[in-house]
């Protein structure tokens with residue numbers, strides 16, 4: 001009989017959950033769904049699935065305790081499951097999950113000298129890492145935030161992300177609805193600002209008044225010079241932050257934007273490790289970091305969060321597409337940090353997909369409430385497995 005804490009099995013599942021309206025709103029001119037279920041947003045030249053796709057990781061210990069993880073499955077999710085099934089899972093079977101940080105480092109080391117320090121490989125590590133942390137919490141009988149060193153908040157302010165309606169007047173009306181429901185911070189997406197990015201912020205500011213925080217996601221669309229000009233035009237409407245103004249690779253451009261505008265710059269949803277965060281922080285390119293739990297896992301999320309503390313930057317975590325498992329991990333980890341004024345709230349995904357899990361986690365009246373229970377506090381319901389996609 002192996003020690004009760006030893007890992008005996010690592011399994012993966014891809015789920016594809018239907019949605020009524022595509023992510024970011026109805027399809028625009030020239031946008032259509034291809035035979036694999038994907039479409040390309042012309043506004044930011046980025047591919048999206050027409051369903052909510054996610055990768056679920058199940059790690060079982062010798063005593064039968066199960067830890068759940070989730071990682072980014074937005075496109076080609078079977079690339080991630082292949083890495084876990086073929087490489088990561090077999091390597092960690094037999095190990096003690098309570099060595100979770102050491103295991104995360106060991107898995108990163110397996111491929112680092114071959115240049116796999118990001119992308120699908122690190123997403124796969126993130127899914128395993130989250131499952132191991134859930135398992136550790138259950139073995140210890142502690143909620144993850146307590147296990148991570150202390151819980152500063154039992155609820156976290158949530159900002160509303162995205163106004164998925166076709167026309168500007170409909171988006172303004174939707175924003176008013178969210179304010180009426182107790183939310184005080186709203187972000188819109190430039191990729192679908194078909195009536196103009198500045199016009200949208202002006203309309204939102206005029207409709208919502210001076211006290212609501214407004215943010216814009218610029219979706220990596222601009223050169224540094226263009227972004228400086230655009231953010232200058234947005235500045236009179238007092239954005240709380242401007243997100244991702246420049247291409248992900250343009251470290252120097254982002255630094256120029258940050259230095260030459262008076263608006264806080266946010267970035268980081270596409271980063272996976274401290275090695276991507278550090279050069280941006282050193283150049284003061286960002287004052288708001290947006291780690292995405294589905295890319296980082298708990299271990300790197302906290303490393304990035306602590307790095308942000310050292311640079312006196314804020315953390316406002318990104319919330320991606322999933323069934324709530326990595327969302328719960330993100331809330332637990334964020335609740336331990338001293339520099340988190342808000343967490344993103346992807347209402348069109350979070351609320352809809354909570355039906356597939358058992359949890360007390362919820363987002364209402366402007367706040368996320370952390371789930372109860374040991375570990376993450378989220379368990380898949382049996383009906384989730386009706387949506388598993390075989391390769």
Ligand code: MG
Nearest residue numbers: 217243244269
């Ligand atoms: Mg974004």
